[in-house]
Structure formats: C-alpha cells, structure tokens
Amino acid sequence: MTDTKPRHAAQSQFPVVGDVLQIGGIALPMLAERVGHTPFFAYDRALLGARVAALRAQLPAGVALHYSVKANPMPALVQHMAGLVDGLDVASGGELKTALDAGMAAARISFAGPGKGDGELAQGVAAGVCINLESERELAAVARISERLGVAARVALRVNPDFELKSSGMKMGGGAKPFGIDAEEVPRLLREVAAMSLDFQGFHIFSGSQSLRGDAIIEAQTRSVELGIRLAGEAPLTVRQLNIGGGFGIPYFPGEQRLDIAPIGAALEGLLARLAAALPQARLALELGRYLVGEAGIYVARVLDRKVSRGEVFLVVDGGMHHHLAASGNLGQIIRKNYPVAVGNRMTAVEPGTASVTGPLCTPLDVLAERMPLAHAQIGDLIVVFQSGAYGPSASPSGFLGHPAALEVLI
C-alpha cells in the first residue's frame, strides 16, 4: 500500500545530523540554549546568500535584483541582504529608516505603498530615494515637498496594469485596485510629471505575489515589459528603470513544488533584448521578498505539554499565532493548511498516527499544525515550523493575550 497523500516539499536546505536539525552548522538544542529562550525565529545567512547566488546563476546578468524589506525587516537580515542585492524596496517610513540604517545607497532604494502620508513622502524626498507614486495626490504632494526642500525628487509611477498575475496568492494588479495608477491614466500623469521639476526614473508594475507557476510568471513579466515599453512611448521623459515586481512563490503546503527558475531566466533573456531595443537606458529590476528569505528561516517553539484528548494528541507549545500568524492559517488563507512542521530534535522517527501542535493562547485559532504525522514528542522538545523566513513576527499580533514576543536571530 502506497501513501498517495500530498506531501510537503522536502526541507533539505537544513541538514540533519543524527536525529537533530542543524541551523548554520549548529544543532538546534544548542542554538536554543544560545538564544536563551524559546520561542524564536532563526534565519540562516548562508542560505540567504546561496539563494541569491542560485537566482543570479539562472537569471540574465542584466536583471537587477531588489529585496522587498516588508518580507522580513529584521535589521541584521536587511543589512545582510543589502550586501547581496542591487536595491531595496520599502513600504513605509519605518522600513525606509531600516534600509538607510543598513547602509544601502539612497539611489538604490525605492518606496512604494498605496497610502503614503505627507510626512513619509517628505522622508523619502529628503533621503533621495525613488518614490513610486501611486496617485495624483501623491504626485502633487511630492511636487510641493520637492519645491519646499529645493530638491528634484526621484520618482517613478506605480502602474495598476490591466492584467493580473494568474494563480498568485495575492493579486495586486488588474481590475479596480487601490495600488498604483490605472495604466490608462498613466499618459496624462506623465505629461504632468514632465512639466514639473522632478527626476523621473520610470515605472513600477507589480501584478501579484506568491505564484508557483513559471508560465504565469513569464506571462505577467512579458506583459509588464510590454506595458512598460508602451507607456514609455507616451512619456516625454527618459525611462531609466522598469521594476516588474516579483511574484516568485515558495512551497508552503502539501503538494506544492518549488518553482523552476530556468525557464523564467530564459524568457527574461528575450525580454531584456526587447527592452534594450526599445528603451536602451532602462534597467530591468525584479523585486523579490518572500522568495529570497522565506526558505532560510525557521520558527522554533518548545513543547510545554503533551495531552491526549479523546484519542487525539496535542503538543501544546510556548509559541503560536501571536508570533507566526501565517502558520496558524490566519493571514489571507481561506482554508487552513499545515506549514511543514517537525520535531527538530527527533527528525528521523515519525510515529504512527497524527498529532496537532497548538499554542498557549486561549483561542481555537492558535494552531501551528493540525493532525500531522510527527515524531513522538516529549515535554521540552523543540517544534520547528519551516518556511518561516518571511512574514513571520512582523506580520503577527505579538501582543495578543500578553505573552512575550519571539526573538529573532541571524545565524
């Protein structure tokens, strides 16, 4: 009898020695001692570097890689990423500070977000970063700020395309959207920009995120480049940058497979050639967050209690939805599915039957794994949630029910 249930993608980026998961060459129980308390998130800097290197090896050299800070804004991690990528994308005044603190040159930072306040826009203009304008109001505000500060703000137009990234986890373009300027309105705004003392950079076109279908990504990238070239034809200005967003997903749930980058790289070769012919001064940039950091991180919580209730096993741990909302199934998911989860100090022996991993919060939402095959865990064991390098603590309600916050370490 073969088990035909869908499985999680293998988490072989983290080696196992004996029975124990290793993070950055450190055995997990030793790492927990070094951190000093559970729960914690650990991010592996060697894996971050390896992911960027593998991506560069499969993408044409002419493609610029940006890191989207919102995926993981831990300062040490952003500083590490700043040394690996060609630019940082930020989504708030707070993230802007993190990016500047990390030492990234302002000219290689861009600032997007559908509701940028006047204060945040002024921060961006004063810092000299590229502001992705998302509305006429923002254009007018940046023009006023530029005049007041006596500088020509670097600006790009964020475009709401007339298409979407198919089969993506989050659609951020196509149809009516609060993000960016509808493509059909862009020519009119370009004429306004041209009449102002602004330093025009180009376009930002972001159609969606968390897609595991290479063909859908290639189609969205192709349409984004075509839209950029078409809009540039309407611009009485030189286009220096075309940011076509990200959309590269990672496998979270059973049955999902890792994205094959090779065909995307091959298609980008063709797109780069078309862009070079049409807009020789335009640099093509990809903006990736989750894809760069998500697989390099784990969340670790300790088993506080092992309970059997009416025949079902519950491993009650000291961490949960307040640290890792996405793994609990409460960040955009319609149906709760399990992230890959294991007992980090018992990696080889899965017991028959299933167990659920639940957190310390007094709510049935606080679930990290529901009826999964797991090793026979004891009190004190370390539960690991993989694929936790992106949208972890910063995307979680850390104050919920008054428990301590999770620590984050970069190993």
Added chain:
Amino acid sequence: MTDTKPRHAAQSQFPVVGDVLQIGGIALPMLAERVGHTPFFAYDRALLGARVAALRAQLPAGVALHYSVKANPMPALVQHMAGLVDGLDVASGGELKTALDAGMAAARISFAGPGKGDGELAQGVAAGVCINLESERELAAVARISERLGVAARVALRVNPDFELKSSGMKMGGGAKPFGIDAEEVPRLLREVAAMSLDFQGFHIFSGSQSLRGDAIIEAQTRSVELGIRLAGEAPLTVRQLNIGGGFGIPYFPGEQRLDIAPIGAALEGLLARLAAALPQARLALELGRYLVGEAGIYVARVLDRKVSRGEVFLVVDGGMHHHLAASGNLGQIIRKNYPVAVGNRMTAVEPGTASVTGPLCTPLDVLAERMPLAHAQIGDLIVVFQSGAYGPSASPSGFLGHPAALEVLI
C-alpha cells in the same frame, strides 16, 4: 423598490449631533485633535458602565460577572472594568500583571490558558489567584510550586465538556481539544487534587464564544451547570465556584441581531436554584469579554487619498489590518465580511453606489470595508469602524510593514 439586503445592526450607542459622531460627548474631529494623531481606538467608559448595568438588570443577582481581560487588555480600561465586575479572568502572566496592577483582589482573579509555563504558574501561585488547571502536567507543576513557596495554591479544574456551544464563532469545548481536561478524566484528577495541599475552588467550563443565539447559550449553560453538579458529586472536596464561561456575542456583520438577554436571565434563575440545591456553597460566574467591551469602542482612521480605479472608489486611510486585523477579515473568518463602517464626520448623507476603505499596507489583505454604501468622503475625513472595543490592537500585527502603532484612549 425596497432594499432587502441584510443590514448592519444600528450603532446607536454613539449619538450623532448634526452630521458628526460623538464619543463620550465629544465630537469626533475634536476627539481626533485631542488624541493628537490618527489612527486611534476610542473606548467610551459610560458605555462600558451602561453595558454592565444593563446586564446585571437582566441577570439574577446571584450570578457573578467576570471580565475576560484578553478581549481588551488596555490598562486604563481594565482598571475601569475592575470597578464594575466581580472578577477578572486572565490568560497569561502578562495579563495577570495587568489585572493585579488594576487593583483587583487576587482572590477575584482566575488564570486560564492551555499552555501555562512553569514561570507563569509560579506567578499565579505567588499572587494568590485561582489557577484553572488544564492538564495533569499543570496540576503536578502547581503542587511542586505550592510546596516550594509554602502556600496552598488556589486551583480549579478547567473541564473540556462533552458538548459544545452550538452556532458559536469559536468552539472551545466538545470533542478532542487542547483546552482543559476531558470531562471523563476529571474524577480521577479530583482524587489527586484531594490528596494534595491545594485550595480547591471548583470548575471552569468554557464551551465557546461569540454566539448570537440565546437558545444555544441557554442550552450550553444548562449542560455546563449539570456537568458541574455531576462532577462535584465525584469531588471529595467542596465546590465554591462554577465558572460556566461566556459565549455572548455581539453583531458584527450584516443581518446579525443583538442578543436578547432576558430569556438567558430567566433560564439562569432556574439554574441558580438547581445549583443552590445541589451545591449550596458554589457561586455561579459568567466570564464575558467581547460582550462587555466590544460595542463600546471604535477605530478611527483618516482618509489619506480618494482614488477612483476603473470605476470603483477607494478611500485609502492611514490605518488598517496592522491595527485591526479582525476588521480586515483575517482573524478567524472564513469569508471576509464588512464590520459596520461610516464616515464619522458625515454621518447623515450616504452617496449612491459604494466605496471601499483600504489601508496603507502594500498588500491586498489591507481592507477595512469592501464596496459599502458610505458618505462621499474627502481627504482628511475620519473613517470609523464600529464594534471595535474587543480584539483590536492587541490582536493585530502592529509591526507589519513598519507603520506606527495605533493609540488607544478611554473617554
């Protein structure tokens, strides 16, 4: 032609003067000036008092009312509630500190939670609060701590009943659960408790929350009291307290109606009589969180931008899911529905058509209202999300995307 679409329950707890919503007698724009920045949560202390008074008027005098701090742990609010209710229920060491800081007597505080750490249990024993034991491990730990500290810890057993609160938003009892001790295991644990130097208080039976069906609540309360009486028959100990949980819901979504308390109060009269006959020393307690505070609070965000994208209106505001995850539809909801939302400085004129209210975060999840009938809002107007007194900022990912936290004020 009549509009037969389901509507939100009227939010008449907050008066409107002219066109403007009033909070604690203060016009909303003036309140926003007083707070000093948007977004913010405002809780109305008069409404909190009125809700407790109305409830007491409809419930038998013998029923003790507890406030469940997890619903809203703002210290000023907890302090206010401490003066209104008969007890506080906490769910972590952090909430325990808040309850003690509020001046509530330790004897009137109880501490529940499925994953209490040894440190938290010691905090509870040292403070002298009643610890609702949720497992054999907790019983053993509390016995050890009691011996070490030389005190007889106050304990109750939290029971996982063999039934659930029907049609509740969150089921917390019935079937296999991480919460409490399965009812069928309780007699055995009672014998263990009796053999220890512990100060036994009674039982905590919590079957579910956020129910708007009085008949379901009455049924769950009846079964809880019956279960408590039955378990007490197995206890070689005096039962002094029977906490039968809460479960009283408030109307969030279109078509939902406020709960009628009168029949619940009438049924409780009968249950009190049965309890007095069977367990004359047992006090009956209800543990309510959301029902006491939810309707007394609003969330206020300011319109940063008014955009029309492909025919749809978007009001982009300076607040969103990072402050109010539940209103964005990402806290346990399967299908996103709108909370009651209005333009707080234009309460009387709803324009034809609909508008969506979206936040500043670069994610399509950041939605406070989707295609709702609203007044014609302008930049600078104040958007109000009603029913926001419970599970607001403490249940939200305040660090998400690096925006400032919301303020909270008690008016």
